Amino acid sequence: MITRLNVATIYVLDKDEALDFYVNKLGLEKGSDFKQGNYRWLTVRVPAEPGVEISLEQPGPPLHDEATSEQLRELITKGALSGLVFHTDDVRGLYETLQQRGVEDFTQEPIDHFYGTDMGLRDPFGNSIRILERKPAAQAATA
Numbered sequence: 001m002i003t004r005l006n007v008a009t010i011y012v013l014d015k016d017e018a019l020d021f022y023v024n025k026l027g028l029e030k031g032s033d034f035k036q037g038n039y040r041w042l043t044v045r046v047p048a049e050p051g052v053e054i055s056l057e058q059p060g061p062p063l064h065d066e067a068t069s070e071q072l073r074e075l076i077t078k079g080a081l082s083g084l085v086f087h088t089d090d091v092r093g094l095y096e097t098l099q100q101r102g103v104e105d106f107t108q109e110p111i112d113h114f115y116g117t118d119m120g121l122r123d124p125f126g127n128s129i130r131i132l133e134r135k136p137a138a139q140a141a142t143a
Contacts, residue, residue: 008055009057010056011059011076011127012127013077013125014058014125018123018125021123023044025101025102028047029047031045042055059072076127083128083129083130086132087131087132088131090133091119091133092117095109103121105122105123106121108121114135116132116135118131118133
């Protein structure tokens, strides 16, 4: 039986640039950072959730051949691969904070929905990020 999620992966084009964005702009913290030969295992995580990490994976060896790596780089840049969804207690306040930190690629300003308020942005590579502030009733309904 599966008991919890440990690591999810997103593809990025540059691990150092991704680390800077996710830590210094988005406010996550660095998780693991290990090298084995030319391969670097790099993760970030939400500070209050140390048991779940996001692997920042770069297309290329030893995982992919050059043709596959090129295809993945094109898909990343188009924003065609999977994205991330985070929760926050104050989406409008976070929106202002992210603007102050230099985040520019917002795909949607905070907007109210029946389930709460959310916003959208892209990381420097094109990956989609949604940030949601759930309404208290929506939280109770899904519990």
